[in-house]
Amino acid sequence: MKYLLLICFLFQISAISANAQAYKYHTVKKGETVFSISQAYDIEEEDIYKYNPDAKSGIGVNEKLVIPIQEGQNSNASAGVKFREHKVQKKETLYSLSKQYEVSIDDIKRYNKHLYAEELESGETIRVPVSGTIPVNKPVASQTSQSKPKSPQDLSRTREHIVLPKETKFGIARKYGMTLEELNELNPKVDVIQPGMMIRVGTNVLEDEPVIITDERLRFYEVKPQETLFSLSQRFGVSQDSLKRLNPALEDGLKYGMILKVPEKENPDFNEEDYAFAEGAADIKVDLENSLSNFSTKEIAVMLPLHLDKIEQDSLESYRNIVLDERVVRISLDFYTGVLMAVEEAKSLGISTNLKVFDTKRQASEVANIISANNFSNTDAVIGPLLQETAEAAASRLENRNIPVVSPLSNREMRGYQNLLQARPTDEVLRKAMMDYIVRNSSGKNVIVIADGTNFRVKSELGNRLPSARFVNPVDKVVKEAQLKNALMPGANWVILESDNISVLSSATSLLNRLAREHDITLLTTNKNSTYEDDNISNMHLGRLKFHYPSVDKEYDTTTSQEFIDSYKARFGNEPNQFAVRGYDLSMDILLRLASAENLMESFQRYPGYTEYYESKFHYLPNPDGGFMNDAIYILKFNEDLTISKANDF
Incomplete structure (x- = not known):
C-alpha cells in the first residue's frame, strides 16, 4: 500500500511535468546522429532517449523522433549553422580552440551552454560552429554591455605577478581585469604556470571588482586545520566573496595549508572559540528547535534513483513490480517517505519547504544532466544521491556554487569536495x-x-x-x-x-x-x-x-516515538523501516539547521554539539580532504x- 501511494504520487509529478512540455516531430536526415540532433535543438541526448527509447539502438533515415521543446524555446536557434564535433584533449582551452577553428570563445559557449558555468574538461565532446555559418546579428544590448577590448597602450602598461599556490590562469586574468587571451599574449612562452613563477599582468581592474583594501594593507596567512571560509571572513572582517576575489584559488575550495592574501589587521571582535570546532563538543547535545530564527522558505532538492522512466502511462503495475524486485528503488522510496514526514513536521514549526525531487537513475551522467537542465541557484541543500558515484558527481557539479550535497547512506570513503557532507559515518x-x-x-x-x-x-x-x-x-x-x-x-x-x-x-x-x-x-x-x-x-x-x-543507528524506541509511528502508519499504511526513519532524521536535521543559521556550514560552527533524533545523531567535522563528515555514532550492547x-x- 505504501509503495502504491508513492508510485501514484511520483507518477503525478511525472505527468504534470509532461503536460507542461511542448513537442515537435523531427524527421531524421542522412548523416544525422542523436548527438547532432540534440545539439540542433539545444537539448540533451537524454531528452531524446527519454521520449524515443528505441533510439538507443540507433536511428534511421526518415525515422520520426519526438523532440521536447521548452516553452519559449526557439527550435531553429541553430538553423543554418554547421558544426564539427571536437573531443577535448589535455591542456586544450577555449582560447586555443577558438584560435584553432577561427571562432570566438563566446560562439563556442553559445552552442555548448554548460561552458558558461563549468570549465572545459579533457575527454568531453563539444560541438564547434563552423566559421562563416554563425549568425552575426546580435542584440544591441549585448554589444553595448560588453567591455571594450583593451588597446595596445593598455596592454603596454604591465606589472609583475608572482604565482601563488593553487592560482590558475583564469583566476589571475580575472583578478587583473584581463581576458585569458590578453594574459597569454603578455606571456607567450608560459604554457603551464607554477607557484613562485613570475609573469606579466595588466594594471587595470574590472569595474565591478569588489576591492576593499589596497595591497599595502594585505599580508599572507596560512590556513589552519578546521578553519572554514566563514570563520576566516569573520576573523578578518571581510565578506567571503571579497576573500575569493583576493584569492582566486578559493574557487577550488579552501584547503588546510593554503596561503591566502588577507587584511593586515584582524577583526578585533573575532572570538576564535565561537568559530572553531570545540574540543569535546561532540559530547554536548543540542536541541535546534530552541534556536529557530531563519524562517525563509527552504529550497531543498532530493536526488534518488527512482527509475521513473520505467513508469508506463497506462500501467502502474509494471513499476510496482520493479519496486518489489529492485532493492535500491525500495530503499529510495522508503527514504523518501521519511523526507516527506520531516517536511510535514518542520511545517508545524513554521519552516516552509519547497521540495524538488529528481530521478538519478543510478547514473552519474543523469545527475550531470539534471544539474545542467535545472536552476539550482537558490538551492539551500541537496539530499542525495544515495550512491557514492552519483553523490560525488552532484558535489563536483555544485561545488563552485557552494551548494551543500548531503550523502545520506554511503559509508565509503569519498572524494573531498568542499560542499560534500557525508551524513553516514564511515567504517x-x-x-x-x-x-x-x-x-x-x-x-x-x-x-x-x-x-x-x-x-x-x-x-x-x-x-x-x-x-x-x-x-x-x-x-x-x-x-x-x-x-x-x-x-x-x-x-x-x-x-x-x-x-x-x-x-x-x-x-x-x-x-x-x-x-x-x-x-x-x-x-x-x-x-x-x-x-x-x-x-x-x-x-x-x-x-x-x-x-x-x-x-550508526541506535535501537528504535517505540515508547518515545509512538506519535511518529502513528502518523507514519496513517499516511503510508504500515510502520516505518530503518530507511524511512533515516530519511526523517537526516531531513529534519537539515531543515532545523537551515532554520537556525544562515546556511548549513554556519550551523556547524554556531552549534558545535551533536543533534539527535529517533535513530540517528549528527555531529559534522571538517574532513581533512575537504567537505564535512558526521562522526556521531553509538556504542551499543546486547x-x-x-x-x-x-x-x-x-
Whole structure:
C-alpha cells in the first residue's frame, strides 16, 4: 500500500511535468546522429532517449523522433549553422580552440551552454560552429554591455605577478581585469604556470571588482586545520566573496595549508572559540528547535534513483513490480517517505519547504544532466544521491556554487569536495570510536584479542594501545578452547573479536558462551559486520556475553516515538523501516539547521554539539580532504533479554 501511494504520487509529478512540455516531430536526415540532433535543438541526448527509447539502438533515415521543446524555446536557434564535433584533449582551452577553428570563445559557449558555468574538461565532446555559418546579428544590448577590448597602450602598461599556490590562469586574468587571451599574449612562452613563477599582468581592474583594501594593507596567512571560509571572513572582517576575489584559488575550495592574501589587521571582535570546532563538543547535545530564527522558505532538492522512466502511462503495475524486485528503488522510496514526514513536521514549526525531487537513475551522467537542465541557484541543500558515484558527481557539479550535497547512506570513503557532507559515518570512523571506547574503559580489565589474519591492522593497533593485552590466534579458522582458557583470568575479562569469517565468529562466540558460566566475560568488536547476522551466530550467546559494538543507528524506541509511528502508519499504511526513519532524521536535521543559521556550514560552527533524533545523531567535522563528515555514532550492547541499549562509559 505504501509503495502504491508513492508510485501514484511520483507518477503525478511525472505527468504534470509532461503536460507542461511542448513537442515537435523531427524527421531524421542522412548523416544525422542523436548527438547532432540534440545539439540542433539545444537539448540533451537524454531528452531524446527519454521520449524515443528505441533510439538507443540507433536511428534511421526518415525515422520520426519526438523532440521536447521548452516553452519559449526557439527550435531553429541553430538553423543554418554547421558544426564539427571536437573531443577535448589535455591542456586544450577555449582560447586555443577558438584560435584553432577561427571562432570566438563566446560562439563556442553559445552552442555548448554548460561552458558558461563549468570549465572545459579533457575527454568531453563539444560541438564547434563552423566559421562563416554563425549568425552575426546580435542584440544591441549585448554589444553595448560588453567591455571594450583593451588597446595596445593598455596592454603596454604591465606589472609583475608572482604565482601563488593553487592560482590558475583564469583566476589571475580575472583578478587583473584581463581576458585569458590578453594574459597569454603578455606571456607567450608560459604554457603551464607554477607557484613562485613570475609573469606579466595588466594594471587595470574590472569595474565591478569588489576591492576593499589596497595591497599595502594585505599580508599572507596560512590556513589552519578546521578553519572554514566563514570563520576566516569573520576573523578578518571581510565578506567571503571579497576573500575569493583576493584569492582566486578559493574557487577550488579552501584547503588546510593554503596561503591566502588577507587584511593586515584582524577583526578585533573575532572570538576564535565561537568559530572553531570545540574540543569535546561532540559530547554536548543540542536541541535546534530552541534556536529557530531563519524562517525563509527552504529550497531543498532530493536526488534518488527512482527509475521513473520505467513508469508506463497506462500501467502502474509494471513499476510496482520493479519496486518489489529492485532493492535500491525500495530503499529510495522508503527514504523518501521519511523526507516527506520531516517536511510535514518542520511545517508545524513554521519552516516552509519547497521540495524538488529528481530521478538519478543510478547514473552519474543523469545527475550531470539534471544539474545542467535545472536552476539550482537558490538551492539551500541537496539530499542525495544515495550512491557514492552519483553523490560525488552532484558535489563536483555544485561545488563552485557552494551548494551543500548531503550523502545520506554511503559509508565509503569519498572524494573531498568542499560542499560534500557525508551524513553516514564511515567504517573507519566507527572503528576508531570503538577503539577509543575500549582504551578509555579497559583499566582493570583482562583484555584478550582474537583476530584473524585479515584483521592484522586492527590487531596491531590494539597491541600498541593496550600493551598488556593477550592475543589468541584462530587455528584453521577455529578458536581453540585450550588457548582461550589459558588467556582468561579471575575478574573482568574483555574479549575483542575481530573477524568476518563465519567459522571464526561461530566457534569463538559458542566457546565464550560456555566459558562465561565460570568467568566474567564481555565480548566487544570494532566492526559488527554482516556475518554477525548469520543464523549460526546465536543472539542468545551475544546477550549473555554483553556484546558491545559501534553503530550508526541506535535501537528504535517505540515508547518515545509512538506519535511518529502513528502518523507514519496513517499516511503510508504500515510502520516505518530503518530507511524511512533515516530519511526523517537526516531531513529534519537539515531543515532545523537551515532554520537556525544562515546556511548549513554556519550551523556547524554556531552549534558545535551533536543533534539527535529517533535513530540517528549528527555531529559534522571538517574532513581533512575537504567537505564535512558526521562522526556521531553509538556504542551499543546486547542485553540478556535480547534487547539492545546504549552502552555508557564504565
